[in-house]
Amino acid sequence: MNSRTGFSIAVYVVRLFLGTLFLYVSIDKIINPAKFAEIIYNYRILPVGMLNLVALIIPWLEAVLGITLIFGIWLETSALLLSGIIIVFIVLLISAISRGLDIQCGCFSLDADGGRVSWMRVIEDVLMLAGTLFIWFQALFKKKIS
């Protein structure tokens, strides 16, 4: 196995992992939009009137981007969009932590014991961001050599 094959496998594994993760976490939010909206409300950043709009669209965006990552569709765009979403999540988390809010994260699960806002959540998001940026760079590089 040469280094290029190894690299391709690594990219594929990251794509599959992140794609499945985003698809998985979107399901609970799609099924329970009201619960997700309440979690967003607790961050106390968005105007109240917009909560439902965001709670309805973001999970579907996560699901669609999860699918495009898994099947390798428009990788450059998907990875870039996901990176943008993750950066927004990171900013929200840091803002909540800096304001001392002890609230439910809503990151992976909507359950009350599904994890609260903490630096650990920020680290997880930074790792995911590294993954999506890795996929983006790889897609750019592939485009360049083709």
Next chain:
Amino acid sequence: MYIHVVKIGVIPIVLKSLVLISISILLAIFFNFISPNKISWITKYRSISAGGRLLKKPVYGNQVIEYSDISIHPAEEINLIDVYKLYKGGRAIFLDARSFEDYKKGHIQGALSTPSDELGLIDSLIKELDLSQKIVAYCDDEECLISIDLALYLEEYGFYDVYFFVGGWSNWIGSGYPVSSGEKP
């Protein structure tokens, strides 16, 4: 020396992003239309006056409560003077929404600890109470909103004589009213 410039097609990326976002929006519209858990696209909210500010609290589900009797009222703010009258009257239950650690350091004498993140504890307590029970929820001070959340939670449960004391613990202790510390009320 060669410098490799990777051309990023900005316009295709923007177009493809718009396509992906549009697909997500269409799926959201369709699924929200057929879902049993559908919600309105514009959030319905209730305006609540607290600490001189007007807060907007989103309303979900079938939480429309009809108030026809003047002794029945939605959860509302109460000031220090009135809260002390209720305290002296001895009929109201005081619920401390802060963490148990803060409660142990000091709380309104007789208040029960109901940390806002322990819904199980709150649920088991309110099951023992009559819905007509007069309740005052409080937390730290004007900056803290969990007493309002607790009061609204109780209201949604069916309690109809609930107040939130926005001045909270800092206002109470600043006035020299009775306090306790430790795990017991």
